[in-house]
Amino acid sequence: MSENDGAHTRILIVGGGLVGSSLALALDHAGIDCTLAEAVPPRNDAPRSEERNLALARATVNGLAAIGVWPYVQPEAQALRRIVVSRAGDFGSLRLDAGAAGVDALGHIVPARVLGAALERALDATRHVQRLRPARLRTLRAGCESAEVEIESAHAVSARRYDLVVGADGSESTVRAALGIGVQHHDYAQTLIVGQVRCARALDGVAYERLGDAGPVALLPLAGDRAGLVLSVASADAEAVMALDDAAYVAYAQQRLGWRAGRLLDAARRQAWPIRRGVAAALVATRAVLVGNAAQTVHPIGAQGFNLGLRDALTLAEMLATGGDPGDAARLAAYAARRAADRDGVLRFTHALATLACMPQPALAPLRTLGLLAAQLVPPLQQRLLRHGMGWRGQPPRAVLESLP
Template sequence: MPHDYDVVIIGAGMVGASLACALAPSGLRIAIIESVTLTNDQQPSYDDRGLTLSPSTKRILEQINIWSQVQAYVTPIKKIHVSEQGRFGFTHLDAVESGFSELGNVVIARSLGLAIHKQMSSFENVNLICPAELKHFQRTDSGMILEISHSGDIEKICAGLLVGADGSYSLVRRLAGINTKEHDYKQTVIVSNITTQKPNNSTAFERFTPHGPVALLPIDKNRSVLVFTVEGKNAEYYLNMPDEQYIDAIEAEFGRRLGKIEQVGQRRSYPLRFIEAIEQYQDQLVLLGNAVHTIHPNTAQGFNLGLRDVAGLAECIIDGIEKGRTIDDIGILEDYIKLRRDDQQYVMQFTNRLAHCFYNDKPLLSSARNVAMLLIDMLPDLKRSFTERSMGLAGLQPRFVRGQSL
């Protein structure tokens, strides 16, 4: 049976749609299947969260011609201040001191999601099937046979490669019988936009508290995205607080580094879990983004890690085809895992350990945390190494991250 598509991507969020944009110039026939209308509030890639984009992500977006469309909506991060509530240690990162133009950028997820979707829609060889839902798939010698529910009918399509980019509770992962390692952090992130008395001067703040991190991400002169982590059992209490009471609660945790919080916008909440797929790929199938690794947002690495995976997978697919491999050759996916494993493992382990480390009040561990932050701040080589890691530029990285085309 001939392939209807070379690649079928389940999930048209920012990770899945970015993969379509990365692969489309090669001429591959691509379908992207999404169950939720992209303008619907239930589509998390198109909400009002602030996303921190690492320099590695900026380079990838440049290579797939999206950065120019979203550049007007981003705010650069020039400095980052990290501290722990009630402790003496802190780390201060400065772009100029580190030899970079910026440490990252902040963009509203809706703006970036719409730009990625616009770019994806410009390719004639990318077919968006939406709203539609994967019901079943079957591997055959001639390809992956997918059953899709679309417009009230069940359609069958044949693909060379199935990509599951359908989020933390991936249907593709479940249908493939892939198990996961999971941990409930028993925390919830509450996200809102705030206006402060003083300008943020392109500075991002992160403060670790006994309840979880509180972060401020700059989006305008006096406006920031507030990311407030609370114990899951208390989430509804904070969500339903009057604005003035909520502002008081934030200032009690964060202080008034930017003066008084003058206004707070709509609050949205997201429960936090660690999810790691035991297998990243099978014959004719690969998982991507949150479907393979859902991590704690304490270092804002989730989307950035997922986009580096997009860059790595696109590189290995295109390189494999240029070498004469077929799209369903499992060697392509083996090459992809070799390219991406170290970066994935480092980020997953670092964020998970950080989450557990800062929520442990044992005196010895608390002292060690503060000494570690002071050492990072005082030792230039250590600080630069830490900065490059956080920017997604350290170690073996895909060509897009190195500013090279495929």
């Protein structure tokens, strides 16, 4: 469907980021017309300033394949075969291995800009997606029969009606605010610094996560001798850490990470973001639903954010594909109920790791050690961790189950 062509659709997706774009593609594959309102104008290349690297769970890879995106991503994706988790100052470690799960990979690591470019290529080939960009939501009034919106584009403000409005517009969601849905915030007083480093030896599909008093640090395998470095620091120290020259920064990261992964040699550009959790008080409202970071923004520990958001999108698309009124209250309530177990589980897991496993609480050291050893040595517990880590929790969308072991 051509851009800004004025075609009537019943579903409006506000937000053209990773989750919003994925939802539009999932609806397109189901033959459902939708409008995607994107704040960013068209561009011919992916932003080169994006330094994040995403750990895509196995279920996420299946989902991206189902909506036609994975072939564009795969050439630059690194298979994740093992995860090694340890805690500075505590005894023991946890190793999660693909072989123990009966699969060839737990997931894949891919630069965020690569996934963004892949989604753009896939969207260019859609038949059922009307794209409005640049465009932003000005007003939203939801009634029993429809949702009335005003959308501001580069040249005008247009009034439109939709059966369903989807808020996929991130942590500071305009849709969520317009609906009057409250959000519970938690400031971890941490800042996330991301970028790439070069390693003395290739990681060969092994990711390392080191928990410590200052927060987690992770090394994610990329192609060749490169790796994605995800480093959390106390917010009070973030400016000083960002100001370090490359050599000093690599030395600091090495001290935080330890030596299990070998020597870090040099660092590329890095970016910093504050780490805050935000949990919407409700996933749905009259004629509206929230997905991705608009519904929940989680601590980046465990790399759960996009994986959880994609399962939001694919579940919603699956439920809308049954036909009928997309904004029906009973359907939206059923969506919220179906997402509850997965959402609540990820929220509990990430918050517990960020607070109990990372914060300086010496009295908990024996319990943390016992937890790591139990997860390593008790097969049912390790299998549970593997399944959840691969993205199979609660009642996942069918699109991610094709390779379920």
